[in-house]
Amino acid sequence: MKPLIQDPYNIILAGVGGQGNVLASRVLANMLSRQGYFLTIGETFGASQRGGSVMSHLRVSAASTWSPQIPKGKAHIIIALEPVEAIRILATYGNRQVTVLTNTRPVYPVSVIAGECNYPETDIIKKTLERLSARVWLIDATEEAMKLGNPILSNIIMIGAVGGLGLLPIQLEDFVSVIGETFPEKLLSVNQQAFEIGQNKVKK
C-alpha cells in the first residue's frame, strides 16, 4: 500500500440525480479499497433520481475511517459529472490547491429550462474554475460516451481521467477487476474503452 499524497485524501464526485454518481463513487472506492486503504464514502441520495444535485464524498486513508462528510474547504480533487456542479462544490469544499475534473455537458436545472435562471457559457465556467483551483480538466465525457452508445458511460470516462492524472494509485487493471464484479460480462469491454478514453483525455 503506497502512502497517499495527503492522508486522508478527499475526493468529491458531484453531479445530477440520474447520472450514475453513486455507482461511479463505488467503483472508484472499490479500486482503492482492494489495495488496502480505509475508505469512507458519504453519499447524498434519496432525492437523487429527481433532478437534484448529488454528491459523494470519498475519503481515502492508510490509517483509519474518517467522517463521511469532508470538512469545508478540504477537497483535494473534485470530479464533476456536470459543469456547474463543480462550481457549486467549490463554494463549500474548494481551496487554491484543488484539482478539478469536469464533464462539459450541461444538465439544465428546471429553473433554466423554465427560463427563470440563466446557465453560464462554457468559457465562463472554464475561467471561473481556473480562477478557483490549481488545475482544471474539461472533458467532453458525455459526447464521447454517446459515441460509445450510452451517455451514462460518461461517469466511467471521468473515472478513467482520474486514473490518468496519477494523483491516486489506480490503474486500468484495478478498474477491470472492479467492474468485473459490478457489471455483467457483456458490458466489460465498453466500460474498459470508456475508462481508457478518460485516461487519454488527461494525458494529451
Added chain:
Amino acid sequence: MSKWIENKEGMRVLLMGNEAIVRGALEAGVHVAAGYPGTPSSEIIENLSKVARERHLYVEWSTNEKISLEVAAAASFAGLRAICPMKQNGVNVASDFLLHLAGSGTRGGLVLVSCDDPGALSSANEGESRHFARMIEIPLLEPGDFQEAKDMTRWAFELSEEIKNIVMVRSVTRLSHASGSVRLGKLPEKKGTAEFRFQGPFLNPDTGPVSSMPVAYHHDLQHKKLDRVRELFEESPFNTYEGPEKPELLVITSSACTLYCREALNLLGLKDRVGLLKLGTTWPLPPKLVKSYLAKAGKILIVEEVISFLEDSVKILAAEQAAEIGIKTFYGKNDGSIPMIGELNPDLVAAGLSKIMGVPYLSMDGAYEKEAQEAAGSLAPGRELNFCPGCPHRASFWSIHKALQLDNRQGFVCGDIGCYSLGALPAGFQSVKIAHAMGSGLGLACGFGKLGDFGMDQPTIAVCGDSTFFHAVLPALVNAIHQEAATLLIILDNSGTAMTGFQPHPGLPINAVGQEAPKVDIARVCEAMGAKVVIRDPFNLEETRATINALLEQGGVKVLILRQICALSPEKKGKEDYRMQIDESRCLGDECGCNHLCTRIFRCPGLIWDKGTKKSRIDEVICVGCGVCADICPNGAIMREEPVSL
C-alpha cells in the same frame, strides 16, 4: 456472488452502513427479516432478500412497519432470531405493538433497527426514534462507525436473548447510506427450528403463553431486565474513551457524531486537551462508567443529532452524583454550542468546540470562500426537485391541476408520502396543498369531506401511491366509505415502491425474494368496500382530466386508479415509447402566445428552451420518449414518432 455470504472472516471490505448491519445480522445467524421500505433503511431487507435462499432465511416486505414487527416477533416467540428494520417514522407506526412486546418479552433474539434521518435528507420530518427506547423501556445501541454497525447488530441478538427482550439499534443516514471499511466476522452454520411453546406455566418466559399481562408483574420484570442491561453496558466494548487523563473538556457523543467529533478535534489540534467519550450503549446509560468520566473534567460537551436525548440522560446522572463528582458546566444543544436542528458535520462540531475552547477555527481562506461563493451564487442555478423525464406523476398532476382549475371551487389535493409528494412543487403544478404521514392524505380528505354543513364546498382529492395504499390508506378508505365523506381518492399506481427503489408490495405478483406471490387487486379491494372505481392511463391527458372533472361532481367516495409504470422501473428503464421531435416550422417559439408552456409550466427535464433559435428543443440525452408533451403544445409542434426498433 453476494459479498456477504462468502465467509471471508478477517477480510476488510467496503460496506455501506446498511450492508454492515446485514452482515452483522448474518453473522448472528438471523432467520427471519421483515420490514417496510423507507429511506435510509431499505437496503437492509433488500440485501437480506438477495441471500435468503443461500442463508435459509425468511425475508418479507410487510404491508407496514407494525406488521413487520409482528412478523419478526412471531419468529422470536418461536425461538428464532429475527430482525426488523425501518425508518424512524416506521417506529411510530410499529410503536403500538412495540409497547406490548416490551412487556411480554421475547425468546429468540429480536432486533429492531431504526434508521433515523437527521436533517430530513429524505424525510418529511426529523423524527427521533431514540425516545422510543426510553419511553418503551428497551435497550438502545448506537453504532459509531461502519465496523460497529456490523458488530453491534450481531451483539444485539445476544443481548436480546440474554434479557429476553427486544433490543433497538439506531442508525442514521450518514451511517446507513455511507460506506466504510469493515472487517468481517465468521458466518455461522445455517440452522434454525421454529416451535412456539405455550404449554408451560403461565409466567414461564420460555414455555408459557406470551402476553404483557399481568402488567405489574411484567413491568417489574422488564425493569429487572434493564438492571441487567445496565450491568452489561458498564462493561461494553462499544463505549470507548480517547484523550488525555485530565481533559480540559470532556466530549460525550454517540452514533455518526463520533466521526464528526474525532475529525473536529483533529482539525482544531485539540486531541491532547479534550477527551472523547464515545457511547455505543445510550439507553439505559451505564451510570458508573459515565460517572467515572464525568469526574475527569469540569466542562462537558454533549454532541448529538436531533433531540437532546443523550444530553438529558447525562445531566440526570450528573445531578444524581453531583455530591461526589462536583458541579459541571454543560455544553450541548441547550446552550447553543451544538445546533438544535438538522444533521451535524465536522465543521459544526468544530465551531462549537472552537468557541468553548477559545481556539480559532477558519475552515476556508476568507478571500477564497467569498470568491467561490459569489461564483456559485451567480453561475450555479439551483436544482429544484422535479419528476423524472417520463414520470407518470407529471402527467397525473397535469390533469389533476387542470381538472381542479376548471372545477373552479378552490379544490385541492391532500398529498401523501412518496415521489408524488413533489406534487406540492412546480413539478406537480403545486397541486398538493397539504401532506403529512403515510395514509394521512385520505384521512384528512375524509375530514374535509364532512365539512359541507359548515359551508365548505371545496372539493378534495387525496392522492396516494400503490404501496402507500396498502400501508395505511386502507383504513382511511374504510372510514371514508362508512362516514360517506365526499372525496376522490386518486391512486397513482406506478407498479412498485418507486421512491425507495422498487420494492414489491402486496399489489404485485412477486414477493421480497423474487418468488411469485398472490397479487391483491387494488381496484377490486376498493370496489368490494363500496367505492366507485375508475381506471385510467395518466398519459391520456384529456381522458384523465375529463374523468376527474366528472368524478368531482359526483357525491360519495370515488377511487380513480391512474396506472402507468414508473419510468425508472427495471421493466421500463431505457425503453422509449416514442422518439420525440420538435417540428421547427410549427413551434412559434417566443412569438407563440404559449409563453413557453412546455418548458416554463410543464417543466419536463427532457425539454429545453433553446435561446439561440428561440424555440423549444428535445434534449435527446434526457428525454425517455413518454410522448406526453406532444399533447400539451397548443400548436402541435411536438411530434411523436414510432421508435426505431433495434
Added chain:
Amino acid sequence: MSDTIQGHGQAALRTRVRETKFCTACGACVNLCPYQAYYQDEVVTLHVCDLQEGRCFAFCPRTATDLDSLRARLFDPQDLTPEIGAVKDYSICRAADEKIRRQAQHGGTVSALMSLALEEGIIDTAVVAQGGDRFTHQGVAVGEAAEVRKRGKSKFIAAGTIAAFNRAAQSDSQKIGVVATPCQALALAKMRMKPFPEKDNNIDKLKLVVGLFCGWTLSWKKLIPLLKTRTNLEEIVGMDIPPGKGQVAVFTQTGAIAIPWEEIDPLVREGCRICLDTTAEFADISVGSARLPEDWETLRSWNQVIVRTKTGQDLIDLARKKGILEFREVPAEVLEELKKAALNKKRTALKTIMEKTGTPEDLIYVDRRDSVICRILG
C-alpha cells in the same frame, strides 16, 4: 382606471376582471393561449402566465375601452345615437320559413340571417352558442345552415362564444360570422382594432357579427340548484321572459313554470350588472324580441332589428330580396321606447359602477370622457 400595477396581461385580467366578478364569460380571453379555459359558465385560469401584455387583457370587454374610437372605426358618424349606438335602419321582422321560427326563440331572424350568410358564401363558418350537458352552454363553429337553425334558442346563460371564434380564426375557416351578445360584440370590436398588429388574431376573417339584445345572463352554478327545485333538468325545453310580468317562464315537456323575478335577480351574473349595452351596439346587425303593444303570443313570433353597418344593411337587403324575412310596419313610438329602455339600462349600470368604485371618475371599463357617458352624466 389604474393600468400600471400588474401590466396588461393575465395577472391584471385576473385581479381586475375575474376576482372582481366583472367577467361576463364572453370567452374572448380563451383559446388565444393555453392559459385560460371556458368551463361550465366560467372562464378559469389553468396556469399562471407572466407576460406583462396580452391579447387576453386587450380584448376583454371589461378592461379599459375607448368606445369613441371603436364607434369611429366601425360606424358612419351620422348613424350614431347615444342610446342604442349606430342605427342605419330599424325594422320588425321574422323568418318567412315557419319551420325556422319553430326552432327559434322568437321570430327566427337570427337563424334566417346566419343561414342566408352561409348559403350565399358571405361566411363559411358560423359561430353560435349551443346547449350542452346539464344546461351548460358553449360556443361552437358550424358550416351548415341546418346546424345554425338547430341552435336557435336563447340561452340566458353565458356560452363563451368568442372562445369558439378564436379557435375558428386559427383554423381553415376564412370567412366567419358570429352570433354575439353585447359583451361578445364589444370583444370582437376590440379585436378589430388590432392592438397587436403582429398577432392580429386573424381578425380580418371576421365578416359578420349578428348581435343579440341582452339584459343579463344568469350564473349557471346558481341557476341549476333553483331549477332543480322546480323540475328535472332533462325536461326543460326553453326559457323566456314574458313582458311586464316580473317573472321568468321555464318551459318543460309538460308545461310552463313561472319563477318570480325576486328569485331570479340574485342569479344574475355580477358582470352583467355593470353592462351599458342592451342592444349589442358593436354588431353589424342587432336582433331582439319585438316589444309591441300586442299580446305575448303574437309578439313571440316577431323580432326587432337594428341595422348598424353596411355589411348589416347588405345582408338584410338580400334577405328582403330573397324573401327570407317577412316584415311588418313599425309603429312610430316603438323605436323611441327602445331607446328609452336602453338609456335606462345605461343609467342603472353607471350607477352600479359608481357605487362599486365610489367615484364618478373611475367607471371601470369605460372612460368618463366618452361622448355617450358625458351626455348621460353631464
